[in-house]
Amino acid sequence: MSLFKNIFSSKKKETLDKGLEKTKTSFFSKMTKAVAGKSKVDDDVLDNLEEVLVSSDVGVDTTLKIITRIEARAAKDKYVGTDELNTILREEIAGLLSETHVGEGVEFSIPKDKKPYVIMVVGVNGVGKTTTIGKLAHQFKQQGLKVVLGAGDTFRAAAIDQLQVWADRVDVPIVKQKMGSDPASVAFDTLSSAVNQDADVVIIDTAGRLHNKVNLMNELSKIKRVMQKVVDDTPHDVLLVLDGSTGQNAFEQAKQFTKATEVTSLAVTKLDGTAKGGVVIGISDQFQIPVKYIGVGEGIEDLQVFNKHEFVDSFFSI
Ligand SMILES: Nc1nc2c(ncn2[C@@H]2O[C@H](COP(=O)(O)OP(=O)(O)OP(=O)(O)O)[C@@H](O)[C@H]2O)c(=O)[nH]1
Ligand SMILES: [Mg+2]
Numbered sequence: 001m002s003l004f005k006n007i008f009s010s011k012k013k014e015t016l017d018k019g020l021e022k023t024k025t026s027f028f029s030k031m032t033k034a035v036a037g038k039s040k041v042d043d044d045v046l047d048n049l050e051e052v053l054v055s056s057d058v059g060v061d062t063t064l065k066i067i068t069r070i071e072a073r074a075a076k077d078k079y080v081g082t083d084e085l086n087t088i089l090r091e092e093i094a095g096l097l098s099e100t101h102v103g104e105g106v107e108f109s110i111p112k113d114k115k116p117y118v119i120m121v122v123g124v125n126g127v128g129k130t131t132t133i134g135k136l137a138h139q140f141k142q143q144g145l146k147v148v149l150g151a152g153d154t155f156r157a158a159a160i161d162q163l164q165v166w167a168d169r170v171d172v173p174i175v176k177q178k179m180g181s182d183p184a185s186v187a188f189d190t191l192s193s194a195v196n197q198d199a200d201v202v203i204i205d206t207a208g209r210l211h212n213k214v215n216l217m218n219e220l221s222k223i224k225r226v227m228q229k230v231v232d233d234t235p236h237d238v239l240l241v242l243d244g245s246t247g248q249n250a251f252e253q254a255k256q257f258t259k260a261t262e263v264t265s266l267a268v269t270k271l272d273g274t275a276k277g278g279v280v281i282g283i284s285d286q287f288q289i290p291v292k293y294i295g296v297g298e299g300i301e302d303l304q305v306f307n308k309h310e311f312v313d314s315f316f317s318i
Helices: 003-019 021-034 043-055 060-077 082-099 129-142 157-170 183-196 213-227 248-260 279-286 308-315
Strands: 117-122 147-150 201-204 237-243 265-269 291-295 303-305
Touching (some): 003 021, 003 303, 003 308, 043 060, 043 082, 060 082, 060 279, 082 279, 129 201, 129 265, 129 291, 147 157, 183 201, 248 279, 279 308
Parallel strands (some): 117 201, 147 201, 237 265, 265 291
């Protein structure tokens, strides 16, 4: 590994460790209580562990899978001490996530055969869509790619301004219209402009706050249809942004959205400042859609490509 790559990964690890701090503190304090006064992993300890995982937002289904694996291991090894529980838990969660063959974190990259590569960012209001777009634009720009942003959230003037602030910060062009205009028309203009400029990546912001779900889904379909008039297989990526600090709510949103519209990847934001980071383990186990990115802060560098091995390592490093 080159020196540059080493520095880069240690910086990534540091940011991740810091971002998961609250989750880890809460998890390990619950774990300590779960095994208090016990030397052996028995049914009581397993019951407590189940509670710890569920209350850490791992989700019921994924928790049951983990418990079953640990039960099997305890039965096979006859005696499993509670002092080994952390190590075993880490191994079993890593094993479980390795079975889901989605989301093998390749650092920020886009397929070379799609130009422009079009990412449409969706999600309910306030989850971190615009911020994620700004951070992503920064990553692509740093690689020397030509990025164009589209202000498809025309619902509020502030939404357009907020994307403009990110565009200025990252120094990439933005295509926008006035508040209240048709988002599909903004998307059309953005793609046309990107094609004219020979851009590599287009990222389209969308509104999360339409009056109801049907309206929202119809609008997203319309944006897609209109974009296909410019580049026929677009969007290449429909990125659903979820607010990790809402725990099980994020899970529900993922279920609802993936039922209603085609989503091809997930971003889980705001993992810093919450104890609910365990939700990423459940989400990556339960959905056939990869968690591509995680947000671990408000800063421009605080978006990471999700790597399940790095995530589990960080989760269990004290
Ligand atoms: N701590 C933290 N805050 C974040 C992260 N991502 C986004 N935020 C904050 O969350 C708030 C909402 O983010 P936005 O990007 O405006 O969310 P949005 O989905 O575009 O919201 P609407 O445009 O209102 O639908 C902002 O204050 C962001 O700074 C993150 O990873 N960590
Ligand atoms: Mg926004």
